[in-house]
Amino acid sequence: MSLQEPVTMKQKASVEEREGVLRQIYHQVLERQPYQFERKKLAGLEKEFIKGKIGIRHFLKSIAVSSIYLESFYEKSSNVKFIENAFKHFLGRSPHDEAEIRECDWLLVEHGVGAMVSALIDSEEYRKVYGSLTVPYWHPHRYESPNDYLENRWLGEEHAGDRGWAIPTLYWHELHLNCTGGTCRPSWTPSSRVRES
Numbered sequence: 001m002s003l004q005e006p007v008t009m010k011q012k013a014s015v016e017e018r019e020g021v022l023r024q025i026y027h028q029v030l031e032r033q034p035y036q037f038e039r040k041k042l043a044g045l046e047k048e049f050i051k052g053k054i055g056i057r058h059f060l061k062s063i064a065v066s067s068i069y070l071e072s073f074y075e076k077s078s079n080v081k082f083i084e085n086a087f088k089h090f091l092g093r094s095p096h097d098e099a100e101i102r103e104c105d106w107l108l109v110e111h112g113v114g115a116m117v118s119a120l121i122d123s124e125e126y127r128k129v130y131g132s133l134t135v136p137y138w139h140p141h142r143y144e145s146p147n148d149y150l151e152n153r154w155l156g157e158e159h160a161g162d163r164g165w166a167i168p169t170l171y172w173h174e175l176h177l178n179c180t181g182g183t184c185r186p187s188w189t190p191s192s193r194v195r196e197s
Helices: 016-030 034-051 056-064 066-075 079-090 098-111 111-120 124-130 146-157 190-196
Strands: none
Touching: 016 034, 016 079, 034 056, 034 066, 056 066, 056 079, 056 111, 066 079, 066 124, 079 098, 079 111, 098 111
C-alpha cells in the first residue's frame, strides 16, 4: 500500500459520504472491493453503517470476524502472517518487533480473532492516529529500527498473498528467503554460498 491521504467521515455524513467511506474501508481492510456474493453477506452490516447506527470502529471490528475477512486472511495464513496483515489493515503499519507479535499471538490463541483485532482498534495508538472518524490507512510513522523501516516498506508494497501466507515480512528477509510471487524459496543457491566463502 502506498502512503495515502486520510479519509475522514463527518459527524453527520450523508448517505453518499458514508458509501465513499465504506469503499475506503474495504480498500484498506480487504485490499479490494467485495464481490457481489460477499456484499449480500455484508448487507446488514453495511445498512447499519450507512444509516449511521454504527461507526467506523464498530464496522472494522465486525468485518474482522466476518467470514469474508477470515477466509481471505485467517484461514489460509499462519498466525504470525495473519497478525502482520491485521497490523497492516487496522493500524496502517507492520508490527515493530517480535514482542508485538507475541502479545497478539497470545491474544489470538487464547481469545480469538475478535479479541486480537479489538485490542488493535481499542489501542491508544489507534485513538491518537485515527480517532473515531478516520479510516485506517498506510501512513508514515516513527520507525523503531532500520529493520522496522524495511519491513514497513516491503509490507506496504505487498498485496494479499504476494509473498505467501505462512512467513511474515518480519522473518522472510532474516531467513534469506525470496517470497515474491507467493512462494518462499532460498534467495541463495549452494553455488552462491561457495562463491561467497
